[in-house]
Amino acid sequence: MPPRLTTNLEIDKLHSIADKLERDLKKIGIKTIADLLWYFPWRYDDLSQIKKISELEENEISTIKVKVKNMRSYRSFRKKMMITEMLAGDETDDIKAIWFRQKFVSQIIKPGDEIYLSGKPQKKNLVWQLTSPVYEKVKNIQDEQIHSARLVPMYHLSGKITQKQLRFLMSKAIKDTPEIEDPLPVEILNKEKYPWLDEAIKEIHFPSDENKLKLATKRLKFQELFYLQCKYRLAKQDYQAQKSYKISPHKETLNQTVNKLPFQLTMDQQSSLADILADLQKDHPMNRLVEGDVGSGKTVVAMLAALATISADFQTALMAPTEILANQHFVSAKKIIPKKYHSQIVLFTRAQILSGDDTKLSKKEINAQIKNGKIKFIIGTHSLIQEKVNYKNLAMAIIDEQHRFGVGQRQGLKNKNLEDKVPHLLSMTATPIPRTLSLTLYGDLDISLIKEKPAGRKAVKTFL
Incomplete structure (x- = not known):
């Protein structure tokens, strides 16, 4: 039976992907699961608005929900590069998606799958096309979508780490670790209407909407300042507990x-x-x-x-x-x-x-x-x-x-x-x-x- 996850565990214990990327994760300061949870996004891509294919506009980042009709992978004639093509559609039109050197896409996505695609569409020969789009299978629970169809977190990366890998590890850490003890007094949380720490951590990484993201950000900033004030107050008490010279000036x-x-x-x-x-x-x-x-x-x-x-x-x-x-x-x-x-x-x-x-x-x-x-x-x-x-x-x-x-x-x-x-x-x-x-x-x-x-x-x- 695998050990129960706790936030102080080394990051390689979270998942085999974390074990594989351990060296690169440490380069960005992620050594434990707690470090991962406190590694916040630097921006968000708004992929929450789902469009029909017929509503797409060229070179405008969009998200569509489609059903896969066909998948194929082949090598290009000249460069011998592996190319993966997909044909998908909704009730309004069809769209073609293409990936380069990503044969594994055809192993993940199969004909008949419902997926979200996000990217900048272009129309070529009267056919809509997406080049290297972000993809994710449609899940039964909307909150489980982490790569598309939501406000998608974007992190600073290092080495071979990809955004998808980091989001996957973040999602697993949030789901599989026990509740984090909240350091803020309940009176403050109630007075300021701040979310609990667990909820704030979840919303800062995978926000349900912009309002909840703003509230989570505000709460975490407050906590940082709260810690600073406690630190300085303790430093002041420690310093003033020492003896000094009593000076009576002339x-x-x-x-x-x-x-x-x-x-x-x-x-x-x-x-x-x-x-x-x-x-x-x-x-x-x-x-x-x-x-x-x-x-x-x-x-x-x-x-x-x-x-x-x-x-x-x-x-x-x-x-x-x-x-x-x-x-x-x-x-x-x-x-x-x-x-x-x-x-x-x-x-x-x-x-x-x-x-x-x-x-x-x-x-x-x-x-x-x-x-x-x-x-x-x-x-x-x-x-x-x-x-x-x-x-x-x-x-x-x-x-x-x-x-x-x-x-x-x-x-x-x-x-x-x-x-x-x-x-x-x-x-x-x-x-x-x-x-x-x-x-x-x-x-x-x-x-x-x-x-x-x-x-x-x-x-x-x-x-x-």
Whole structure:
């Protein structure tokens, strides 16, 4: 007795065809029956409208239901190519179908069979003809038609796999595997009127109609976003369960620095800074994204946050995507942060090593002073967590224009701290993202928005 099919079985156990095509199936990521079920079509051919032969129009994809009258296979005189011809008809007319190098068609279809044919018809010598049409025997139950007379799924293929083979395997997997446990709560399914997962899987591969296809697609997209939200929420809980530095900033230093700025902070900048300072005073790590357009003033907020950290005798690392941007941040830091802290600021990239007070230091000396905590504000690229740079008490990491700074990078920051604590994480982006999408893409982050631009800020101009 063959083993009962389960979705975690290797794909070769599904059918002999799957066993034969196992190597090509693995090339498209199908290793198990579950992988097959989650390999969705990239488009659909609408072959659901059944026409009479008399209603056909040339070169328009059509589906007809006919009865086979005659079949024959022969080799062409010149190329010795195997040709299979079929004559079929309905109550309105006859049609000829022809296949090249497909002798097996005559072994599958016999005179007297009722079949569906789909393709682009042409009229030759007053006779309708289909060249290499899709064919399928008429079945008693309409839902069992998988190659014609319906919305037909089309998949990305690899190697010797054909659309018919993949559809056959998909149909068998849907029929022969047990019900898949639905991960979504019943309350959500009822509220949104979503189909159960089994039904959604069936409809995404073999849709009954366009409305059911749309509903299945919507439900599966929702499930993917639901998984992402759960993943990010768990990542956030795990990250915030770790210990971080509780930072009490010198309010007098911060207020004096803000008052000396050549411009007044906008309400959005003040609100974002307040969010960050509140997070820094907690003993679990901040993970905040500051989102604002180019010129909205994200950098000054980041520099004031860095000042709050270094004035409390902790270290901050600012990582930019390029050395040019890192150099710009270094210049901004010297302009915003009070001069008494300049000796504690360093630009540390592969191309440049610059001290905030212009002291000449070697790479070895910089590394030593970062490790003993003398240097408090280190500005560079992402190599700051990849190279041999170790910190005494890295309390905050600022990431500029890094859309995802993952769990691995966060752990890397912790591993570079001599003290077994996780730094607070502040990310910045100029990419305009709607709030609802932000919550999806950055579900593990708290978000501060800077919409209002500083007074007198010139418009950004882009040149090619």
